[in-house]
Amino acid sequence: MDFTYLNNTLESWAIAFAVLLGATLAMHCLRRFALHKMQARSQRTETLADDLVARMLRKTYLLIMLTLAAYLASLVLELADRQRLVVSRIAIAALILQLAIWGDTLLRAWRDHAYVSDAPRKASRTIVCFMARLALWVIAFLMVLDNFGFNITALVASLGVGGIAVALAVQNILGDLFASLSIMLDKPFEIGDFIIVGDVLGSVEHIGLKTTRLRGLGGEQVIFANSDLLKSRIHNHKRMETRRVAFVLRVAYGASDTQLARVPVLIREVVDAEPMAAFERAHFFNYGEWSLNFEVVYHFQSPDYIAHMDTQQAVLLEIYRRFEREGIRFAHPLSIVRMADGEVPPRPQAVAPAASFRH
Incomplete structure (x- = not known):
């Protein structure tokens, strides 16, 4: 007379046990082999992917592998529908748990890597990692409950209502928090x-x-x-690659046409002599009330403000020297006051500069 237990013979149980041990041993050996390969590869390369896979493999637990192997062993047994449903649900729950553990490992690895590569944003990355991990485990928990037959619709609805209430209560704080994430x-x-x-x-x-x-x-x-x-x-301003500099030179009336034609050429020579300055243009652009006006534009090839001011000073000093040599006079505002006998002339007004700047 053959021995039977739960409608399965001793031979069937022996086969199932062999499948259990074989599947567990196979998954364990595959994990150790892959982990050894990934660790060796991560030492030869600088990519983050190898390290992440190695950390995930280290977080693959033997108990979960046993659970999955038990499900494979149950396939060779004759089980009632209810028993097979329980075994399959336990196996699915174990798989969901393992996937959640892998996801949590990836998020924490990203956070730890961010601490090294982007230390100034440590606080922002910490809160992002926390929120992502929280969402991951909530989803995993709901999936496990749904797998075991619980009606999670009411639970999800209550979580949604509670989340809305909390969001309304702390909307200013949440606004700054999400703005921080946006900045990050x-x-x-x-x-x-x-x-x-x-x-x-x-x-x-x-x-x-x-x-x-x-x-x-x-x-x-x-x-x-x-x-x-x-x-x-x-x-x-730190991301400024070049700085545009524009200014106006005011030449006195009475300059000859040769001198006026010489001014743009002279300015080009002065600007081109500066290694960090790129000349754009210099034009006689209008007749002022008391001056002949030239507009000068060049680009300084660095965002450094101090270096820009040093170059600007060198350009202006050299223009002044060239004007002195060429006999070109800077304009000064003039006014003619007609006075009757005995009247006191009014105070002179402030003199406008001969050069003005626009950046």
């Missing part, structure tokens, strides 16, 4: 950048979850809420 992802500026926001000028000193701090030109610290900052127009 889009990177309109970074720590150390010199920016202009409205009438505030300064260097970015800190980018936090709620605020961004600037060090003003006077040494004071200016603090912006992240949401207010993104609503403003931001001028990022």
Whole structure:
């Protein structure tokens, strides 16, 4: 008389046990082989993908492999529909759990890598990683409940209502938080950048979850809420590749036509002599009330403001020297005052500059 248990003979149970051991051993050996290959490869290369795969393989647990192997072993047994349904649900739950563990491992690896490659944004990346991990485990939990036959519709609805209530209660904080995430992802500026926001000028000193701090030109610290900052127009001067410089030279009336024709050529020579300056144009562009006006435009090939001012000074000094040698006079505003006998002449008005600048 053959021994049977749960409608399966001893031979069937022996085969199932052999499948269980064989599948577990095969998955374990495959994991060890792949892990060894990935670790060896990660030492030879600098790519992040090898390290991520190795970390995922290290987080592949033996208990989950046993559960999946047990499901494969159950396929050779004669089981009731209810028993087979329970085994399959346990196997699916184990698979979901393993996928969630792998996803969590990837997120934490990305966070740790970001700490090294982008340390100034550590706080923002931490909150992004936390929110992503939270969403991952909530989804995994709901999938496991649904797999075991629970009706998760009401639970999802209650979570949605609760989330809306919390969002309304802390909408200002959430606004700054998401603005911080936007700054982190889009990177309109970074720590150390010199920016202009409205009438505030300064260097970015800190980018936090709620605020961004600037060090003003006077040494004071200016603090912006992240949401207010993104609503403003931001001028990022550190990302300026070239600086356009435009100014007007005023030549006195009485200069000869030869001297006037010489001025643009002279200015081109002066600007071209500066290694960081690229000449664009110099034109006699209008007759002023008391001067003949030349507009000069060139581009300084660096965002460095101090270097720009050094070059600007060198250009202006050399133009002054050339004008002295050529006998070209700068214009000064003149006025003729007719006075009756005994009247006191009015005070002279301030003299306008002979050169004005536009950047």
